[in-house]
Amino acid sequence: MKILVAFKRVIDPDARIKLTADRSGVDTDSVEYKANPFCENALEEALQIAEEHDGEVVLVSAGGPDIDKTIRAGLALGAERAIRVEIEDTVLDSDLAARVFAAVYKEEEPDIFFFGKQAIDSDNNQCGQLVAEYLGLPQACFASEVVIDDDGEVATVTREVDGGLETIALTLPAVITADLRLNTPRFAKLPDIMKAGRKTIDVMDLDDLDIEDTALKIELVSLEEPSARQAGVKVGSIDELVDKLKNEARAL
Amino acid sequence: MANILIVAEQSGGELKKGTLAAVQLANQLGGGFDVLVVGSGVGGVATALQGYGAGKIYVADDAVFGNYLAQPFKAATVAAAEASGAKFIVSTAGTFGKDFLPRVAGAIGAGMVADCVGLAEGGLFKRPMYAGNIIATVKANTERVVISVRASEFDNASPVGGESPIEALSVDVGDVAARFVSFDATESERPELTEADVVVSGGRGLKDGPTFWNVMNPLADVFSAAVGATRAVVDSWDEVPNDMQVGQTGKVVAPKLYVAVAISGAIQHLAGMKNSKTIVAINKDAEAPIFQVADYGLVADAFQAVPEFIEKVKAAR
Ligand SMILES: Cc1cc2nc3c(=O)[nH]c(=O)nc-3n(C[C@H](O)[C@H](O)[C@H](O)COP(=O)(O)OP(=O)(O)OC[C@H]3O[C@@H](n4cnc5c(N)ncnc54)[C@H](O)[C@@H]3O)c2cc1C
Ligand SMILES: Nc1ncnc2c1ncn2[C@@H]1O[C@H](COP(=O)(O)O)[C@@H](O)[C@H]1O
Numbered sequence A: 001m002k003i004l005v006a007f008k009r010v011i012d013p014d015a016r017i018k019l020t021a022d023r024s025g026v027d028t029d030s031v032e033y034k035a036n037p038f039c040e041n042a043l044e045e046a047l048q049i050a051e052e053h054d055g056e057v058v059l060v061s062a063g064g065p066d067i068d069k070t071i072r073a074g075l076a077l078g079a080e081r082a083i084r085v086e087i088e089d090t091v092l093d094s095d096l097a098a099r100v101f102a103a104v105y106k107e108e109e110p111d112i113f114f115f116g117k118q119a120i121d122s123d124n125n126q127c128g129q130l131v132a133e134y135l136g137l138p139q140a141c142f143a144s145e146v147v148i149d150d151d152g153e154v155a156t157v158t159r160e161v162d163g164g165l166e167t168i169a170l171t172l173p174a175v176i177t178a179d180l181r182l183n184t185p186r187f188a189k190l191p192d193i194m195k196a197g198r199k200t201i202d203v204m205d206l207d208d209l210d211i212e213d214t215a216l217k218i219e220l221v222s223l224e225e226p227s228a229r230q231a232g233v234k235v236g237s238i239d240e241l242v243d244k245l246k247n248e249a250r251a252l
Numbered sequence B: 001m002a003n004i005l006i007v008a009e010q011s012g013g014e015l016k017k018g019t020l021a022a023v024q025l026a027n028q029l030g031g032g033f034d035v036l037v038v039g040s041g042v043g044g045v046a047t048a049l050q051g052y053g054a055g056k057i058y059v060a061d062d063a064v065f066g067n068y069l070a071q072p073f074k075a076a077t078v079a080a081a082e083a084s085g086a087k088f089i090v091s092t093a094g095t096f097g098k099d100f101l102p103r104v105a106g107a108i109g110a111g112m113v114a115d116c117v118g119l120a121e122g123g124l125f126k127r128p129m130y131a132g133n134i135i136a137t138v139k140a141n142t143e144r145v146v147i148s149v150r151a152s153e154f155d156n157a158s159p160v161g162g163e164s165p166i167e168a169l170s171v172d173v174g175d176v177a178a179r180f181v182s183f184d185a186t187e188s189e190r191p192e193l194t195e196a197d198v199v200v201s202g203g204r205g206l207k208d209g210p211t212f213w214n215v216m217n218p219l220a221d222v223f224s225a226a227v228g229a230t231r232a233v234v235d236s237w238d239e240v241p242n243d244m245q246v247g248q249t250g251k252v253v254a255p256k257l258y259v260a261v262a263i264s265g266a267i268q269h270l271a272g273m274k275n276s277k278t279i280v281a282i283n284k285d286a287e288a289p290i291f292q293v294a295d296y297g298l299v300a301d302a303f304q305a306v307p308e309f310i311e312k313v314k315a316a317r
Helices: A037-053 A065-076 A094-108 A127-135 A190-196 A238-247 B018-029 B043-048 B070-084 B095-108 B209-223 B231-236 B302-316
Strands: A002-006 A009-011 A033-035 A056-063 A081-086 A112-116 A139-148 A154-161 A164-171 A174-178 A201-204 A218-224 A233-235 B004-007 B033-039 B057-061 B088-092 B111-116 B118-120 B124-129 B134-140 B145-149 B166-168 B178-185 B198-202 B226-229 B257-261 B278-283 B296-299
Touching: A002 A037, A002 A094, A002 A127, A009 A065, A033 A037, A033 A065, A037 A056, A037 A112, A037 A139, A037 A174, A056 A065, A056 A094, A065 A081, A065 A190, A065 A201, A081 A094, A094 A127, A094 B095, A094 B111, A112 A127, A127 A139, A127 A174, A127 B070, A127 B095, A139 A164, A139 B070, A139 B095, A154 A174, A154 B095, A164 A174, A218 B111, A233 A238, A238 B278, A238 B296, A238 B302, B004 B018, B004 B070, B018 B033, B018 B088, B018 B118, B018 B145, B033 B043, B033 B070, B043 B057, B057 B070, B070 B095, B088 B095, B095 B111, B095 B145, B111 B124, B111 B134, B198 B209, B209 B226, B209 B257, B209 B302, B226 B231, B278 B302
Parallel strands: A002 A056, A002 A112, A056 A081, A081 A201, A112 A174, A139 A174, A233 B296, B004 B033, B004 B088, B033 B057, B057 B166, B088 B145, B111 B145, B198 B226, B198 B257, B257 B278, B278 B296
Antiparallel strands: A009 A033, A139 A154, A154 A164, A164 B178, A218 B134, B118 B124, B124 B134
């Protein structure tokens, strides 16, 4: 079984996000980069399935050479090899990323293509779904449990949806997007980190993938920081709290 | 010909309120809108929407839509978009819209504006990024545009009278390699998180699952509130279901009153509640970041403070 995982590098989720002085972009001076948390869940699930079903896990990421460090961190966790599609970060929207991944799918023909449910920078939550549509594949988004049958033909996926948990069955090949409760990602062991340095990262560009149309469908025009909430007060007692709620906020 | 097609969200034949936020956005965009209702036995949903000013209400009522699957819902939406000629295709930004709308965008070559929180001059859209720490103004370069609406940022549209005509829509769903197996619904007598006027949420400071409910149930009762939780809570305590998570990667709420109990206030949690009208925080740590967004902060032990708060709210009414 071959499993592809779309693995994105993002700004550390705990970093304080602020704009550059000219407000043209997010200030990346002195920020740390990490793998998108949802992509870590996607990779972990892929590794577990590969261990059980004798499979191979391949990472795919789109971006410049500076994302190799994050890709290597994914390789250290157990992926066999990686493909990086060379593209300038700033000229990417989720749709172009999806067209890139659909093209990579055609080269690799995996049984499962895993994505994170959303990238915590764009918060777009659409790349996996778009890939599924471009390829005419079934999808299971927001997965919190994935079970592959013994023949490796059907994935039974539990999805976290508003109002409960929904279970659907997909005939492979299929696209699955990972939610955070899917699993607990493992940590890399030192020897594996050393080994990861020797694993292959194949670099492809848009020409290799026959992608000519690089026009963005959604373009960023400007960014702003939301107006901060006016600082409130600390109340000294519950009587004061109830009084303010009743007479000031009129919330009772 | 309408400018906009709204895909109604329903559950078990009941209209979801978020759909009315989508109507509000459509009214702001202007140019008239049609509605699509998809499901099995959803005639009542179509009727419920008749007074809101839609040019037409398309109804795809068929057993194949009885249980939600992305591809059939996409097929129905694409068919309705063709029939209506709409430029904008709009639905809610819960797990419903997030799941099938990107497929609609892919199918018709549209760009998708996810989690739209407002419109800007010149046909532009506003949407949050980075857990709401940045608001981006974006431009769609495509002829047609798919939009998911963050319902908490829009008022529900009010009825305008009249009676929109209803038209049955037949849809060729095609082959689908996905099949519905089961749905395990979260049972609750309480209002829905995204629709409630008051939300009370608990965090890891509440010790364990049973204690969480011992503290939060009476508090929710006194406000007829929905109950939310942090990710730390839903991840660790089986008694608290996942779909109660409020935040960047859970539900986004903006009730009239939000009461945060024993919640530290991580940015990912704030992303889901900081636009609430009035925020109350009860936390024993005076430095907890939740106090930076709280209108009224009380530094206290929740186990003592919450019962006293309940009694005094009752007395004050
Ligand atoms: C990619 C990603 C996505 C995430 N998405 C979400 C999300 O959508 N929603 C979300 O909530 N989190 C999310 N998180 C997790 C988030 O970062 C925090 O870990 C989480 O919100 C913390 O939950 P908490 O406040 O319950 O726990 P803690 O941070 O442990 O805080 C517990 C608080 O309780 C207080 N306390 C303890 N005992 C008492 C007492 N007796 N009385 C009063 N106060 C007490 C403490 O002072 C403390 O402030 C996400 C994280 C990541 C990385
Ligand atoms: N540039 C990228 N490189 C690798 N994976 C990506 C990239 N962009 C999106 N993805 C994948 O698509 C998922 C959803 O992204 P988004 O739709 O942008 O929120 C992410 O969790 C990744 O799995």
